[in-house]
Amino acid sequence: MTDTGSEVVTYEVHGPTAIIRLNRPQYRNAQNSKVTYALDAAFTRAVDEDQVKAIVLAGNGDHFCAGHDIGSPERDIHESFERKAVIWWDHVGAQGVDSRFARESEVYLGMCRRWREIPKPTIAMVQGACIAGGLMLAWSCDFIVASDDAFFQDPVVMMGIPGVEFFSHPWVTNPRAAKEWLYTGDRMPAARAHELGMVNHVVPRAELEEHTxxxxxxxxxxxxxxxALTKKAVNQAEDLQGLRAGMDSVFGLHHAAHAHNAEVQGDSLAGVDVKKIRDEEKK
Structure with a gap:
């Protein structure tokens, strides 16, 4: 096993397949900016290596990804970020929307859109938690293979925010299912995700990697x-069904919610942290 120059992501090749793994298992693979750019470097490497014909995105440990990093000691939200997905000024030292919009346009929405266009087939291999920002990573892939103990969740309505930045909910499920899922913030088991068409295959945990x-x-x-052309064809059809334009419109609502929270409560996340989300799940 080799890495991509950062311990937060690992890279390995099995025959014609590159496996890229999130590697922060102590934080359930929560995504900070360091992870974002390590992922981008790994994806670029897989595209450039001729022997790699397909790419698998996975997570080390018990969980695929618990979402954006909103509370670990290595959270880097106030640090400078690279600008690969969009051209914008650095957010460091900026305030309010000037900061949040710049960062999330690049590190979250922009990067996921960039990865959706990777010219080689990509498969998300999901076990355990796939929450919020984790959904974005999985949805950037062409399809999803999940273990039978996997679950999917977007609890950010608890923050007053209408879903994560890469807003695919109505397209990967359907509008009514998306509303129920977001309104309740409930976990969606892998079996239900498969019924709705969000997940392609559900297999026992012990068979997940072999099957994928x-x-x-x-x-x-x-x-x-x-x-590559087939992927582009399907992505274009999905965009003609409104995916990209829908994401753009919801991204504005997303930032309106952040701004409202900051103005009314003094915190763009409405005081919600990992502990509060977990406490709410227990009710």
Missing amino acids: LQIAERIARMPRLGL
């Missing part, structure tokens, strides 16, 4: 250009 790699190897037999 078998699919990747089957995909790898197809011609590279054919796969």
Whole structure:
């Protein structure tokens, strides 16, 4: 196993498949900016390596990804970020929307859109928690293979925010399911996600990696250009169904909610942290 120059992401190749793993298991693989750019470097490496025909995104440990880092000691929200997905000024030292909009346009929404366009097939291999920002990472991939103990959740309505930045909910499920899921903040079991079409396969945890790699190897037999053009064709069809425009409109609502929270409560997250989310789940 080799890494990408950062311990927060690992990179390995199995035959024609690159496996990129989030590597912050002590924080349930919560995503900070360091993770974002390590992921981007790993994806770029996989695209550039000719022997890699398919890419699997996974998480080390018990969980795929518990979302954006909103409270670990390594949270880096106030640090400078690279600008690869969008061209904007640095947010460090800026205030209010000037800071939040710049950061989230780049590190969250922009990067997920960038990864959605990776020309090689990408598979999210999900076990355990796939929450909020974790959904964004999985949804950036072409499809999802989940273990039978996986669950999916977007609890940010608790913060007064209408879903995560990469707002795919009505497209990956359906509008009524998306409303119920967001309104309640409940966990969606892998079996239900499969029923709704968000997940392609659900397998026992012990078989997750083997099953995912078998699919990747089957995909790898197809011609590279054919796969890339097919991916572009389906993505374009999805955008014609309103996905990209819908994300843009909801991103504005997302930041209106952040601004409201900051003005009324003095905190853009409305005082919600990991502990409060977990406490709410126990009720």
